[in-house]
Amino acid sequence: MTARTMDAGTGDVTLFHTSQLDKLINMARENSLWYLLFGLACCGIELMQFGGPRADVMRFGAIPRASPRQADFMIVAGTLTYKMAERAKLLYDQMPEPKYVISMGSCSNCGGLFQLGYSVCKGVDKVIPVDVYVPGCPPRPEALTEGLIRLQELIRSEPWATKRRPAKGSAA
């Protein structure tokens, strides 16, 4: 069918192929999402369960990486202090595009129960752009798995060729 359209020589041909390529690339991307380990507080413990045998996110192709340079997305799990926020930004900047962020737990969503603390950053989205927020204190591994699935949905619907981020990703 493709070949016949091509023979006809209409302009639609290219469009047709691009959309398929998008799907193909996105299929590859969404099923090999590697995440940067960034456990900060009690949520970090739950993040370990997320990678463990019961939740087993590796069935979705998500593998923990200890280096930002090999990571596709970052899970910010736990209480982010101002001191750590600068490090978080540094790690985020080191990740290759395209990159995503999952904010895990109330603390990294908005500061959580430590929001009134003098040293606690009021949400990781003050520092780096966030794609998926997972609520809970802490979220169960199932909830985080759902967060990952939402991220996969996001990636699936993304026009890969035009995917760009502003160079300076600071929301603050």
Place this chain on the structure above:
Amino acid sequence: MTTTEIHDRLKARFGDDVGPLSEPKIDAFAVVTRERIVEVCTFLRDEPGLELDFLEDLTALDWPKNNQIEVVYHLLSYRHRHSIVLKVQLDRAAPSISTVEGVWKTANWFEREVYDLFGVTFAGHPDLRRIMLPDDWIGHPLRKDYQETGGYHGFSNVRENPLVELKRLDDVRRAEAAKAAGGVDGPAKA
């Protein structure tokens, strides 16, 4: 040995530089003068029969009304299973005291913590830097009159209240509904 007996021996050695033992509490304490704290600590560590070889905790309290900062020493002896608490009262405006880092090594980080959060300077400390907050932090947060400076390095310290935004959207929707119900001239005006 009971805390009272330890206190008696301290009294016998240092006289008026060691205050009376507080009434029995979980941890009865004695107030020591600022000048002799290192001597008292060395004595307590080395004296046969006392040998308080472990500094369990070193912390501080802020009393703005009395214009005082109290530094608290929790001492424990592993060998004799007894303990005592010492307190030193410092001037709140410029709190300063000699370090006991030479007596118990563990005091190093405790004193850095007290310096970080209360601003007490420990004279003779080998490495008196902030330990938990960033080096360029302003102020000492556990002081009762500490004021936040408003964010850090450009990170805002304000979180918008989502309920306020939801209310705003609600108001807009209600206004639109009222306008639609109000008559035909609504859209024309807009």
